[in-house]
Amino acid sequence: SYDLTQPLSVSVALGQTARISCKGNNIGIKNVHWYQQRPGQPPVLVIYRGGNRPSGIPERFSGSNSGNTATLTISRAQAGDEADYSCQVWDSSTMVFGGGTKLTVL
């Protein structure tokens, strides 16, 4: 089975740039999607197919994907960005999620 590995937690100072990694074997050839989930809320798609933003998602959110690592980048981090972030791919007729990363904005 395909595995996606994310750091358990990432911290970022208010107004600085946060980067959350998602590691998987040759993930660079896959469509990677990212979700934000605030406590008590369902997930929200923030990046799809590596670097595309759905309507309503701020330009501060961006994504990249190459080799064995996909990265979600949040620029000018705000208090409201504090949440869990999960990556996701589709592999061999199976949807796979990373374990999730808790982003703390200091």
Place this chain on the structure above:
Amino acid sequence: EVQLAESGGGLVQPGGSLRLSCVGSGFTFRNYNMNWVRQAPGKGLEWVSYISSSGGTIYYADSMKGRFTISRDNAGDSLYLQMNNLRGEDTALYFCARAFGAGPALDVWGQGTMVTVSS
């Protein structure tokens, strides 16, 4: 407004069964592939099952195969998950989610319905 609304969760004993429902509104339900995703308390997201727009293609996560059955009623804009032989580890919040694009991504999620398996 595009929405998904789940129902049918509750408390069930180990070995019991439960049927979850999800109703879509604000979009043409029959045109979209759909999924069930679950989240155990304090844990990450876990994919459960996928069904194509016509219902002709279905996939399951390995741990659900043989116990869970996904289905849909496009005339009623509804998605279902029949869960049998439930175990304690099936305790989770179950979301239905709309799929789109290659990959695919999940662009619309319901609020979820809680399933608790306990004696």
